[in-house]
Amino acid sequence: MIAVISLTALGVALGLGLGLAARFLRVEQDDGLASEIEAMLPGSQCGQCGFPGCGPAAAALASGNAPVTLCPPGGSALVRQLADKLGVEAVTSGMKESVPMLAVVEEELCIGCTKCFRVCPTDAIVGAPKQIHNVLREACTGCGKCVDVCPTMAVNMTPMPVTLQSWIWHKPAVAA
Amino acid sequence: MSEYLLLLLGTALVNNVVLVKFLGLCPFMGVSKKIDSAIGMSLATTFVLTLATATTWMLEHWLLEPFGIEYLRTLAFILVIAASVQFTEMVIRKSAPALYQVLGIYLPLITTNCAVLGVALLTAMEGGSFLHTLLYGFGSALGFSLALVMFAGLRERMALAQVPATFAGAPIGFIAAGLLSLAFMGFAGLKIA
Amino acid sequence: MNILNHPIIRRTMVRWGVHPDARKQATSPQDIERLPLPAILHIPLLQHSGAPAKPVVSVGQHVLKGELLGARQGNISAPVHAPTSGTVVAISDYPAPHPSGLGVLSVSLEPDGEDRWIECAETDPFSLTPAQIAERVSAAGVVGMGGATFPSSVKMLLGQRSQVHTLLVNGSECEPYLSCDDRLMRERAAKIIEGIRIVLHAVGAKKALCGIENNKPAAIEAMRRAAAEVPAIEVIALPTRYPMGSDRQLIHVLTGQEVPSDGRSADVGVLVHNVGTLYAIQQAVRFGRPLISRVVTVAGGAVARPRNLEVLLGTPARLLVEHCGGLRETPARLLMGGPMMGLQLPSLDAPIIKGSSGILALGAHEIAKEQPSPCIRCGQCVSACPMNLMPFEMSANIRVGELDAVQGLKDCISCGSCSYVCPAHIPLSHYFDYAKGELTVRERGKLRQESIRQLTSARKTRLEQEAREKAEAAARRKAERERAKATAAQGKAS
Numbered sequence: 001m002i003a004v005i006s007l008t009a010l011g012v013a014l015g016l017g018l019g020l021a022a023r024f025l026r027v028e029q030d031d032g033l034a035s036e037i038e039a040m041l042p043g044s045q046c047g048q049c050g051f052p053g054c055g056p057a058a059a060a061l062a063s064g065n066a067p068v069t070l071c072p073p074g075g076s077a078l079v080r081q082l083a084d085k086l087g088v089e090a091v092t093s094g095m096k097e098s099v100p101m102l103a104v105v106e107e108e109l110c111i112g113c114t115k116c117f118r119v120c121p122t123d124a125i126v127g128a129p130k131q132i133h134n135v136l137r138e139a140c141t142g143c144g145k146c147v148d149v150c151p152t153m154a155v156n157m158t159p160m161p162v163t164l165q166s167w168i169w170h171k172p173a174v175a176a
Numbered sequence: 177m178s179e180y181l182l183l184l185l186g187t188a189l190v191n192n193v194v195l196v197k198f199l200g201l202c203p204f205m206g207v208s209k210k211i212d213s214a215i216g217m218s219l220a221t222t223f224v225l226t227l228a229t230a231t232t233w234m235l236e237h238w239l240l241e242p243f244g245i246e247y248l249r250t251l252a253f254i255l256v257i258a259a260s261v262q263f264t265e266m267v268i269r270k271s272a273p274a275l276y277q278v279l280g281i282y283l284p285l286i287t288t289n290c291a292v293l294g295v296a297l298l299t300a301m302e303g304g305s306f307l308h309t310l311l312y313g314f315g316s317a318l319g320f321s322l323a324l325v326m327f328a329g330l331r332e333r334m335a336l337a338q339v340p341a342t343f344a345g346a347p348i349g350f351i352a353a354g355l356l357s358l359a360f361m362g363f364a365g366l367k368i369a
Numbered sequence: 370m371n372i373l374n375h376p377i378i379r380r381t382m383v384r385w386g387v388h389p390d391a392r393k394q395a396t397s398p399q400d401i402e403r404l405p406l407p408a409i410l411h412i413p414l415l416q417h418s419g420a421p422a423k424p425v426v427s428v429g430q431h432v433l434k435g436e437l438l439g440a441r442q443g444n445i446s447a448p449v450h451a452p453t454s455g456t457v458v459a460i461s462d463y464p465a466p467h468p469s470g471l472g473v474l475s476v477s478l479e480p481d482g483e484d485r486w487i488e489c490a491e492t493d494p495f496s497l498t499p500a501q502i503a504e505r506v507s508a509a510g511v512v513g514m515g516g517a518t519f520p521s522s523v524k525m526l527l528g529q530r531s532q533v534h535t536l537l538v539n540g541s542e543c544e545p546y547l548s549c550d551d552r553l554m555r556e557r558a559a560k561i562i563e564g565i566r567i568v569l570h571a572v573g574a575k576k577a578l579c580g581i582e583n584n585k586p587a588a589i590e591a592m593r594r595a596a597a598e599v600p601a602i603e604v605i606a607l608p609t610r611y612p613m614g615s616d617r618q619l620i621h622v623l624t625g626q627e628v629p630s631d632g633r634s635a636d637v638g639v640l641v642h643n644v645g646t647l648y649a650i651q652q653a654v655r656f657g658r659p660l661i662s663r664v665v666t667v668a669g670g671a672v673a674r675p676r677n678l679e680v681l682l683g684t685p686a687r688l689l690v691e692h693c694g695g696l697r698e699t700p701a702r703l704l705m706g707g708p709m710m711g712l713q714l715p716s717l718d719a720p721i722i723k724g725s726s727g728i729l730a731l732g733a734h735e736i737a738k739e740q741p742s743p744c745i746r747c748g749q750c751v752s753a754c755p756m757n758l759m760p761f762e763m764s765a766n767i768r769v770g771e772l773d774a775v776q777g778l779k780d781c782i783s784c785g786s787c788s789y790v791c792p793a794h795i796p797l798s799h800y801f802d803y804a805k806g807e808l809t810v811r812e813r814g815k816l817r818q819e820s821i822r823q824l825t826s827a828r829k830t831r832l833e834q835e836a837r838e839k840a841e842a843a844a845r846r847k848a849e850r851e852r853a854k855a856t857a858a859q860g861k862a863s
Contacts, residue, residue, distance in 0.1 A: 166813075
């Protein structure tokens with residue numbers, strides 16, 4: 001009997017103590033982390049991660065509900081940064097080693113409707129109504145928004161071509 | 177004085193909580209990939225272990241013994257340790273956010289750490305004064321930290337080695353831990369004149 | 370004074386590097402031969418480090434020998450000239466002399482056989498000011514011919530600005546097989562010496578030290594004879610040790626000074642030029658002739674009659690090998706440059722460029738075949754590394770992907786000494802090449818992310834501004850309408 005009473009009393013006392021402590025020592029849940037992460041993301045709101053924009057994606061990352069590999073435009077550089085920030089391991093193997101993509105306008109099909117450059121998050125498509133549009137290679141993030149809106153399927157995604165400047169040596173095979 | 181020093185040495189090296197008593201093996205294998213995280217874990221454990229031995233001594237001497245319910249020791253100890261860890265976490269978070277950054281994620285892990293409960297139970301069974309118990313806890317924590325940081329250093333080196341595929345990962349880690357444990361057995365023959 | 374830094378000790382006891390079998394005897398005794406005019410030349414517009422040249426000719430245009438084909442663009446760049454007279458038949462991508470075999474914008478020239486020069490008058494180089502000399506060198510498209518292909522005029526201007534006191538002449542030619550600099554020094558020593566005097570004049574340096582490895586006694590002799598009347602030039606025999614021709618190593622052995630990790634040779638008051646570059650500078654400054662040809666060593670076990678050839682830039686490597694009797698066997702490896710640092714070529718179609726010191730077709734018996742095995746930490750790579758790095762540790766970190774933990778990668782000169790000595794045949798310098806590329810890619814990724822962010826915010830401000838302007842315009846129109854209504858009402862009332 002003593003055992004039951006004493007342990008119950010102990011439990012109740014500790015529980016009360018913790019409850020009170022939780023009330024008096026509460027720290028405002030800061031979303032500093034989420035905003036810091038949002039600053040790291042490209043901010044083009046392209047939606048390739050499945051979230052409606054970079055802000056919600058950052059919130060999901062901060063609460064641990066999204067993998068660090070969620071952002072294709074950020075590439076593996078961003079994965080590493082995010083992994084460092086969140087203190088998790090950067091598992092780049094799970095990420096389909098996405099080749100950077102590039103939108104290309106097929107000149108025969110383009111009718112100059114201007115739809116694509118109105119959705120482009122980085123203003124990477126130039127053109128004017130009734131004129132053939134063109135993609136600025138440096139500014140294109142490969143988000144593919146323009147592909148979805150093009151009424152004549154004139155925009156296609158192609159892998160970014162490898163040039164002498166971007167070519168690098170492959171990693172040597174590991175000895176057995 | 178030398179008695180206390182011997183107690184510290186004995187708990188930290190001769191009766192190392194991880195490598196000789198094989199307590200707390202989960203953080204030993206789990207949080208030893210990087211020296212940085214091993215140091216964080218060590219600090220948190222040192223803190224909690226010392227605190228836990230102190231609170232459980234009080235519990236033992238002021239509650240369990242007077243009422244003659246020592247058989248409830250394990251249950252009561254877990255309760256008190258868990259509560260004190262939670263409480264500490266809250267206090268640290270409120271008062272020292274920087275320290276919370278370092279220890280924060282490791283504190284909840286320690287709540288159910290067998291090294292903490294084990295040391296508390298051992299001290300309770302061996303008896304001794306409050307100061308003895310406190311030193312026993314602190315010495316054990318030092319031993320835990322030493323083993324953890326050493327092993328993390330080993331594993332950082334091992335990550336660079338080309339290990340045969342059969343042994344890669346945890347197996348070679350266990351082999352290294354075994355060798356380290358054997359080395360610590362050597363302290364058993366330590367003679368202090 | 371540190372006894373170890375005494376010139377005698379320093380120049381005899383070199384502790385870094387490796388000593389590969391030189392294998393120069395096949396080509397070094399033979400005179401430089403001129404390759405007959407080829408049927409077509411493919412002249413890449415990027416033959417130097419820096420920005421590619423911009424084409425200034427059009428397809429179908431007839432050009433004279435030495436006429437400008439591509440103009441320099443940007444600060445670090447060099448122009449490209451027509452190696453012979455003929456017609457431009459194409460300006461398109463042609464396989465670059467590069468392991469990837471990717472294309473590079475090139476001018477294809479069909480020679481007309483006349484080999485007619487543009488007007489170029491002879492001038493006395495010593496009547497020119499340093500700025501004029503640098504201008505001539507720049508216009509002639511002279512770049513470092515040892516392989517680094519850094520524009521020489523940029524180096525010269527840098528030297529003029531940072532008070533260079535000593536010119537170091539690199540005649541070490543430490544790579545095995547190659548003997549083009551050796552032959553050049555033996556046959557054209559006087560011209561090289563004049564090139565040295567021109568550069569001394571241009572940068573205001575007091576003396577020149579010419580370092581030649583002691584396995585080239587004839588070249589040392591020829592250079593000493595040619596330099597006999599010029600007290601400012603001293604020819605020094607160096608121990609034969611690879612990579613003696615690397616600028617930092619040469620500077621240390623010759624002057625005893627060490628270039629800081631993130632510094633340039635000009636920081637310690639020296640300027641390093643290859644003998645081939647000095648010859649090109651002499652030709653450019655005295656005769657106004659642009660850099661349109663160079664001496665190339667064609668060697669290797671698979672080549673029937675190895676020799677040195679003077680070749681027009683843009684000549685496909687295949688023609689050189691054919692002139693040397695063709696291939697004796699299927700080559701196991703094709704290289705442009707030396708066997709230690711040269712670029713592996715996917716085929717012999719690649720053209721000769723300004724930095725091509727050699728075309729090597731190595732036979733199967735000349736290349737290492739052993740498979741790599743695990744590192745045993747013997748430390749041979751550490752003693753061989755001329756930059757005092759720890760290659761085994763660096764490669765282990767790279768292998769597990771810890772690129773940020775690699776120390777000293779930017780100091781690595783890719784000389785390949787570590788790979789050469791490794792008893793486990795670990796491709797150490799391949800690891801470093803990979804890591805350097807990967808880090809560049811990451812750096813570029815970061816820049817790209819940054820630029821994407823900027824573009825996005827620029828778009829945002831643009832959209833906001835448009836919306837504001839629209840709203841303002843609407844408000845103005847509304848106000849006008851109301852004013853008009855009010856005046857109309859007033860008018861009615863009155």
